[in-house]
Amino acid sequence: MLDELQIIDLFFEKSEVPVDDCAYLPETSQIITGDSMVENTHFRLDWHPPELLARKLFQSNLSDVAAGGGDPQWCLLQMGLPGNAEEQFLKRFAAAFREECKENRCKLIGGDTFRNTTYIFSLTMAGRVRRPLQRRAHPGDAIYMTGTAGLSLAGMKHLTGEMKLTGSLQKRALERHLAPVARLDLARKLREMPDLHGMMDLSDGLLQDLERFARAAGQRFHLHLHSIPCDDELLPLMPALERAISGEEYELVFCAPAGLQQAPGFDITQIGRVITGPPGLTVFEDSSEGKIVIPESRGFEHF
Numbered sequence: 294m295l296d297e298l299q300i301i302d303l304f305f306e307k308s309e310v311p312v313d314d315c316a317y318l319p320e321t322s323q324i325i326t327g328d329s330m331v332e333n334t335h336f337r338l339d340w341h342p343p344e345l346l347a348r349k350l351f352q353s354n355l356s357d358v359a360a361g362g363g364d365p366q367w368c369l370l371q372m373g374l375p376g377n378a379e380e381q382f383l384k385r386f387a388a389a390f391r392e393e394c395k396e397n398r399c400k401l402i403g404g405d406t407f408r409n410t411t412y413i414f415s416l417t418m419a420g421r422v423r424r425p426l427q428r429r430a431h432p433g434d435a436i437y438m439t440g441t442a443g444l445s446l447a448g449m450k451h452l453t454g455e456m457k458l459t460g461s462l463q464k465r466a467l468e469r470h471l472a473p474v475a476r477l478d479l480a481r482k483l484r485e486m487p488d489l490h491g492m493m494d495l496s497d498g499l500l501q502d503l504e505r506f507a508r509a510a511g512q513r514f515h516l517h518l519h520s521i522p523c524d525d526e527l528l529p530l531m532p533a534l535e536r537a538i539s540g541e542e543y544e545l546v547f548c549a550p551a552g553l554q555q556a557p558g559f560d561i562t563q564i565g566r567v568i569t570g571p572p573g574l575t576v577f578e579d580s581s582e583g584k585i586v587i588p589e590s591r592g593f594e595h596f
């Protein structure tokens with residue numbers, strides 16, 4: 294079986310394969326993206342109340358628009374629904390989705406609805422952009438991420454029974470997994486920095502996403518595992534390599550000159566650096582770069 298990127302490659306000439314979170318439409322200064330929530334692939338009905346499902350669908354797309362340097366403008370909603378879909382489920386989903394559109398000034402302008410054996414929710418979102426942010430980096434840049442990594446995987450592991458979380462940590466992990474919030478607030482600040490070279494959002498985990506970022510940028514990325522920021526309470530419960538494969542965090546990862554400082558409302562951490570070398574990712578234990586780590590797992594992959 295081909296993997297996800299090999300399948301996508303089938304549709305493009307080699308030089309035209311899309312590598313960014315969003316496609317850029319220069320004629321109208323817009324960016325456009327699409328992401329889906331599919332039953333038993335992205336969510337389970339017994340885990341995910343319809344309100345949170347609608348919000349996660351919206352926020353995962355908003356996260357791409359934020360990483361692309363844009364502000365949301367309009368969206369199209371495609372839905373596959375079982376014949377026995379409950380009216381209450383659909384009403385609750387629709388009400389929450391409408392709230393998201395309103396809160397984020399994003400107009401639902403169309404879509405498609407069809408019968409399917411399971412639920413499929415797929416969103417296309419467009420945004421306006423002044424300077425589209427792509428997956429670019431310069432040698433010598435620092436690699437930064439916003440927020441923390443690990444909570445989403447911890448939340449899912451709690452739901453599957455692989456981890457037993459309690460109290461406020463359980464709440465934060467479930468919230469991160471079931472109801473992530475795109476970092477549009479920080480993206481708006483970051484995109485004003487003239488020497489921000491490139492940005493993406495964290496959906497498949499740092500190992501996969503940084504590998505793709507590095508290849509798109511044509512640079513070598515060094516990730517420092519022990520620099521990956523983590524929720525204080527989760528830190529002793531989740532090894533660094535697991536934080537590096539936690540997807541669906543919807544934090545931002547970006548490359549800019551070293552020396553950026555954390556500040557209130559600006560929760561960024563340096564997690565690695567960019568060097569000249571063959572495009573790809575090398576994982577080191579820490580920032581001394583004394584010990585290379587070969588990960589056993591790359592995290593969640595569709596194929």
Ligand SMILES: Nc1ncnc2c1ncn2[C@@H]1O[C@H](COP(=O)(O)OP(=O)(O)O)[C@@H](O)[C@H]1O
Binds near residue numbers: 313316
């Ligand atoms: N079926 C497809 N046809 C054309 N382009 C695709 C398809 N699936 C994914 N892509 C593109 O391939 C790139 C990688 O996809 P993906 O990993 O889903 O991006 P993201 O993590 O930003 O959602 C994106 O630019 C996306 O638009």
Ligand SMILES: Cc1ncc(C[n+]2csc(CCOP(=O)(O)OP(=O)(O)O)c2C)c(N)n1
Binds near residue numbers: 333449
């Ligand atoms: C039932 C269920 N199984 C597995 C997962 C974990 N999971 C599903 S998709 C995904 C990665 C992100 O989804 P993807 O469709 O690859 O988003 P994109 O990279 O396109 O933004 C993860 C970690 C989940 N959330 N729910």
Ligand SMILES: [Mg+2]
Binds near residue numbers: 327329
């Ligand atoms: Mg996608």
